Amino acid sequence: MAVVEVRDLSKRFDGVNAVDGIDLASTDGEFLVLLGPSGCGKTTLLRMIGGLEPPTEGDILIGGRVVTDLPPRARQIAMVFQSYALYPHMTVYNNIAFPLKAAKLPRAEQEKRVQWAAGILGIDGLLQRKPRQLSGGQRQRVALARALVREPTVFLLDEPLSNLDAQRRASARDELQGFQRRVGTTTIYVTHDQVEAMGMGDRIAVMDQGRIRQVGTPHEIYDDPADTFVATFLGSPPMNLVPADGGRELLGFRPEHFVPWKAAMGDEWIRFPYHVHRTEYLGAERLLYGEIGEASAVARFPANADIAVEIGSTSDFAVRRADLKRFHPETGLRLDRPGNGRRA
């Protein structure tokens, strides 16, 4: 059964369709990531699920129950905010205990649960501190403990790692995923960072302009994109798109699948004349920038691959037929994907 389900959900802010008719269901215990560019409506969708924003249209179900008109506290959810939103005047202990006090749990039970949550997140030693005496990573763990302590049906997380520096973020990603696996609580996680989404999500819902473009596992999203938006939003550098068949379709392929014709062996390969105008050495890998006809295309190799390409020259490159995706040049939809037409 779906833990969280939204049906034809919309939110209009004076003329802007922040969320535009979304259908989405999360399954029990999964880590579902909402991924999309800035301003695509991720936060708005999450706040509607949490009950902080009333939808203009549509319904929200949690645990099979319609909660569209219920206040946040009747929804059995916990939320972690980008700013962590700790209560600055309370100690860490009181921050974590706050949801329990609101639920009027007996004091002894409160203490037991706070200790349990603090133990899971390794912040037992910080319980008497105030939030301003904590580092960013510690604050994030307090916010998680406060979310965990009530044993909610769902965690809603809005870019909880965006306040951390790059190094902390990698380890926090690891911790957060491990934590979610341990407690097994259904999680909806908002981010605009594709690395976070690919690395943590059981499934990813890719959003653009208030709509969902595709829902699927990281593999499906990356290897089998539903349209050119998804194809170019994920992957860096993004998928190459080259017009073919007299402009009646676009051929898409990942830079790592684009190799010199000489290196192409076995299978069935499609050949392209490739004009290289620049190379970039990135330590672990090497990128070639160039054109196929008018369209620009990028090729990616491991840095130690023995590729001899002259800048300014045109040579034959190739892509496995199996690695080519075909898109409609106007709608951007995949032409060769079973099930396209009844998109999520």
Added chain:
Amino acid sequence: MSASAGARVEAAAEPEARGRYWLDRENVLAPVLLLPAVIYIIALVGIPLVMAVLYSLSDVSVGDQSIDFVGLRNFQQALGDDIFRTALRNTFAFTIASQIIVLILANILALVLSADFRGKRLVRFLVLLPWTTPIALGVLGWLWTLDNVYSPIDYILRQVGLLGPGSPLGTSWYGTNAYWLAYPDRAQFSVLLVHVWRTLPLATVILLAGLTAIPQDVKDAANVDGAGFFRQVFSIRIPLLLPIMAVAVLYGIVFTFTDMTVVYILTRGGPTNATQVLASWAYFRGIEAGALAQGAAVALFLFPVLVGVAALMLRLARRAETV
């Protein structure tokens, strides 16, 4: 252009640049900007304060302006005086009572005004109005409102049956008026009322600013964490407002504690000195009765409390800086 001409231009520009930019240098600019404030404080605060201390230790009066020192005699006399003791008690009572009432009302008002409703700006403006009115004018308005015969409050009370022969607020005279300023307890109540009316707007606006400064995320978090309305008010909003509430109260204390206008216009300290406060008593003694030394001594009793309040304010300001 030749090289020597270029050098000449450069040499000429050097002293001029220094002259033009002297105001940009902090060691010049700081004293220049501070000077007016320093002059102002010395002339209007420092000198009068020193004079007051000198006067209070002497026997100077309007009739005899020679300063002969008499030690602490003026203070002893003041302390032995019943009216002075009433004034001292009243000053504290009015200040404390009015600020407690203001604190409660301002919290409620700020909560209401922070909600989203049509005409919010207009209501906020109206709430702030009493504070922008010159205090003397406002009190004159109250003098009429509380008039022994024509008081509109009495009129309303009569209409709803609270005033008149045999009614709860009726008096033994005619029973048709409350005589707000004629009975000691009612006069004290009236003075208190005007002080609350006077300091409530600023406190409300300060608290309102504090409320809007609470991050939306924190309010949302409290919502999601299951806090109902009262828990949100008492566990989140009020504790987060405490520092700014202290600021509002300290302002209110200074206003009320030092104010003589309300008492002077409304009751002139009466009836029979029942509403006398330190500031008004200092004025009546020192200026109207001509006993300058006595008046100065009475006024100086305000000093320790104000120093304490000022110290508290500075500490709050410093805490706000370090957080």
